[in-house]
Amino acid sequence: MNVAHELAPARAQLEKLARPLGFVPTMGALHAGHMRLVEAARAQCKSVAVSLFVNPMQFGPQEDFERYPRDFEADNEKLAAAGVDLLFAPETATIYPPDFSTFVDVGKLGTRFEGAARPTHFRGVATVVAKLLHMLEPDVLYLGQKDAQQTAVLTRLVRDLNFTTRVEIVETVREPDGLALSSRNAYLTGPERAAAPTLYAALQTMLKEIQAGKSVEEAREAAVRVLSPQARLEYLNLVDASSFSRLQTLRPPAFLVGAARFGRTRLLDNLWIRT
Amino acid sequence: MNVAHELAPARAQLEKLARPLGFVPTMGALHAGHMRLVEAARAQCKSVAVSLFVNPMQFGPQEDFERYPRDFEADNEKLAAAGVDLLFAPETATIYPPDFSTFVDVGKLGTRFEGAARPTHFRGVATVVAKLLHMLEPDVLYLGQKDAQQTAVLTRLVRDLNFTTRVEIVETVREPDGLALSSRNAYLTGPERAAAPTLYAALQTMLKEIQAGKSVEEAREAAVRVLSPQARLEYLNLVDASSFSRLQTLRPPAFLVGAARFGRTRLLDNLWIRT
Numbered sequence: 001m002n003v004a005h006e007l008a009p010a011r012a013q014l015e016k017l018a019r020p021l022g023f024v025p026t027m028g029a030l031h032a033g034h035m036r037l038v039e040a041a042r043a044q045c046k047s048v049a050v051s052l053f054v055n056p057m058q059f060g061p062q063e064d065f066e067r068y069p070r071d072f073e074a075d076n077e078k079l080a081a082a083g084v085d086l087l088f089a090p091e092t093a094t095i096y097p098p099d100f101s102t103f104v105d106v107g108k109l110g111t112r113f114e115g116a117a118r119p120t121h122f123r124g125v126a127t128v129v130a131k132l133l134h135m136l137e138p139d140v141l142y143l144g145q146k147d148a149q150q151t152a153v154l155t156r157l158v159r160d161l162n163f164t165t166r167v168e169i170v171e172t173v174r175e176p177d178g179l180a181l182s183s184r185n186a187y188l189t190g191p192e193r194a195a196a197p198t199l200y201a202a203l204q205t206m207l208k209e210i211q212a213g214k215s216v217e218e219a220r221e222a223a224v225r226v227l228s229p230q231a232r233l234e235y236l237n238l239v240d241a242s243s244f245s246r247l248q249t250l251r252p253p254a255f256l257v258g259a260a261r262f263g264r265t266r267l268l269d270n271l272w273i274r275t
Numbered sequence: 276m277n278v279a280h281e282l283a284p285a286r287a288q289l290e291k292l293a294r295p296l297g298f299v300p301t302m303g304a305l306h307a308g309h310m311r312l313v314e315a316a317r318a319q320c321k322s323v324a325v326s327l328f329v330n331p332m333q334f335g336p337q338e339d340f341e342r343y344p345r346d347f348e349a350d351n352e353k354l355a356a357a358g359v360d361l362l363f364a365p366e367t368a369t370i371y372p373p374d375f376s377t378f379v380d381v382g383k384l385g386t387r388f389e390g391a392a393r394p395t396h397f398r399g400v401a402t403v404v405a406k407l408l409h410m411l412e413p414d415v416l417y418l419g420q421k422d423a424q425q426t427a428v429l430t431r432l433v434r435d436l437n438f439t440t441r442v443e444i445v446e447t448v449r450e451p452d453g454l455a456l457s458s459r460n461a462y463l464t465g466p467e468r469a470a471a472p473t474l475y476a477a478l479q480t481m482l483k484e485i486q487a488g489k490s491v492e493e494a495r496e497a498a499v500r501v502l503s504p505q506a507r508l509e510y511l512n513l514v515d516a517s518s519f520s521r522l523q524t525l526r527p528p529a530f531l532v533g534a535a536r537f538g539r540t541r542l543l544d545n546l547w548i549r550t
Contacts, residue, residue: 007437099518101382102401102435108376126377127436134437160377161402162282162409243374 001080003087007135010088014136017047017085023138023165025129028052029069029183030078033173037142038082040170049086049136050079056092057103058124069186088136095131103127106156112244113235113257114149114268122153129154133165141165146172146180148255148270149244156242171272174200180269192262195228199269202226202236203256207271210238210250227260234259234266241272276355278362282410285363289411292322292360298413298440300404303327304344304458305353308448312417313357315445324361324411325354331367332378333399344461363411370406378402381431387519388510388532389424389543397428404429408440416440421447421455423530423545424519431517446547449475455544467537470503474544477501477511478531482546485513485525502535509534509541516547 004010014021022041026034041048052075059065072089079087103123109115110122133141141158143151151169158167173181178200179193188196202223209219216238223236237246241253256271279285289296297316301309316323327350334340347364354362378398384390385397408416416433418426426444433442448456453475454468463471477498484494491513498511512521516528531546 100435101384102379102432103382104377104379104436106377131435131437134439137439157377160375160406161379162406164409164412 001084001087005089006094013086020045020139021047021049022140022142023136024050024142025132026050026052027054028075029071030075031181033144033146033181035082036173037144037170038084041142042083045140047085049088050084051132052087052089055124055128057127058121060118069183104130106153109156109244110153117234125150126153126157133163138165141167143167143169145169145272148257152242152244184265187265188262195230196262196267198226198228198231199258199260199267203258203269203271206256216248231260231262276359276362280364281369288361295320295414296322296324297415297417298411299325299417300407301325301327302329303350304346305350306456308419308421308456310357311448312419312445313359316417317358320415322360324363325359326407327364330399330403332402333396335393344458379405381428384431384519385428392509400425401428401432408438413440416442418442418444420444420547423532427517427519459540462540463537470505471537471542473501473503473506474533474535474542478533478544478546481531491523506535506537
């Protein structure tokens with residue numbers, strides 16, 4: 001595996017790689033969910049590039065940018081073992097030169113749910129991914145379903161701005177008790193970790209109740225009862241998969257999306273209802 | 276010359292064209308200034324593509340989108356005669372599908388001067404050019420110096436978002452009396468047309484006075500005296516060529532930029548001070 005910290009050597013390596021090129025953007029702290037994306041890229045493409053960049057632009061001023069988990073050596077080893085061809089791990093100044101000022105905004109979709117909780121988050125995500133797509137020029141962009149609204153934002157970015165890269169969404173990887181893998185799970189204390197799987201359980205309950213003919217509101221009430229009392233629920237809703245506007249009846253493709261805090265740690269999860 | 280109104284046939288044609296590909300984005304109503312851009316592309320590149328799209332997103336609600344001059348047949352003939360390989364002339368729905376919502380914003384630079392007079396103008400310009408660069412994937416983007424701030428905005432777009440396209444700025448073409456060519460000159464009445472060259476004369480006076488050692492403010496006062504009394508001056512300033520922030524002393528690369536209304540018609544001009 002080649003490792004490049006600057007753009008010029010990354011592009012020099014990319015020129016040698018067979019196409020199609022699959023690309024997995026990450027912020028590091030890699031877990032089995034990331035590795036599932038790498039596996040999908042490996043299976044479908046001739047070459048695989050991974051970026052590792054903790055993107056300051058997608059963190060709010062009160063958020064966890066500083067304490068976000070970082071372990072470059074471990075990440076490097078995992079990616080090399082998985083047969084990744086290129087690891088692009090730029091410094092912040094390589095991505096954002098001193099007088100950088102441009103951003104990409106996907107509009108209303110980026111203001112809902114996660115965008116309401118984190119007002120500049122999706123602008124930061126869309127901007128850095130637009131840059132990485134230009135830097136690495138991959139054929140396929142691999143995204144994890146766990147961050148459902150992010151997949152919608154980036155699918156829209158690619159469609160609205162006519163990027164030629166294709167988006168592939170890969171299903172969430174879970175712990176045996178159902179907790180969706182996330183780098184932020186590392187923040188959880190023992191009791192928080194024990195309570196965290198109830199977010200997934202709540203989503204499953206909500207889907208089952210909707211499919212049994214209950215109204216979205218009734219299903220939501222049943223779901224809330226499944227949540228651990230330790231969870232502070234932020235939202236739990238049925239939304240259109242593309243716009244993330246709320247649905248009152250099930251009309252796929254849709255997501256059931258949830259966010260809750262367990263102590264200081266904010267976790268997301270979702271169910272993807274494709275048909 | 277091939278003419279494509281949809282993306283798929285445009286891309287099919289582009290695949291057959293030799294590289295490097297030069298690209299000239301236009302809103303039609305082509306004059307000798309546009310044709311100078313085409314000539315530069317023709318001289319420096321193996322193939323030339325031109326887009327013709329009156330972009331609604333870069334017009335404000337009270338602006339001249341509806342009455343902007345349109346003459347597809349004449350434009351078509353001029354471009355064919357100039358040896359253009361591909362004319363891409365999309366309908367609005369091809370560029371902006373019904374639920375389009377994404378925009379690109381270059382930040383502060385886009386809020387000054389023209390951006391102050393036309394608050395969403397540069398957002399519209401940056402967004403449509405980002406789309407066209409993805410659609411046509413040119414090697415070189417040709418821009419006219421006449422719209423100086425637009426060249427700064429698009430140079431910054433390309434740099435900040437790491438587009439691989441190179442930007443070439445081509446000098447302003449003028450009438451014998453100095454008036455910069457512009458599609459909007461067609462709006463001028465006889466007396467307005469007679470007064471319009473004083474904008475260029477004012478810029479020249481301002482530069483001469485600065486070079487003679489006068490302060491920017493003194494030079495500006497001398498320049499204003501050269502302007503026709505028919506002109507309603509909007510701004511006349513010395514600015515940094517990259518940020519468009521005002522300069523108190525000449526520090527190239529810089530622009531002297533001016534905007535004035537002649538009747539209902541708002542005209543721009545500038546001098547580019549490269550060294």
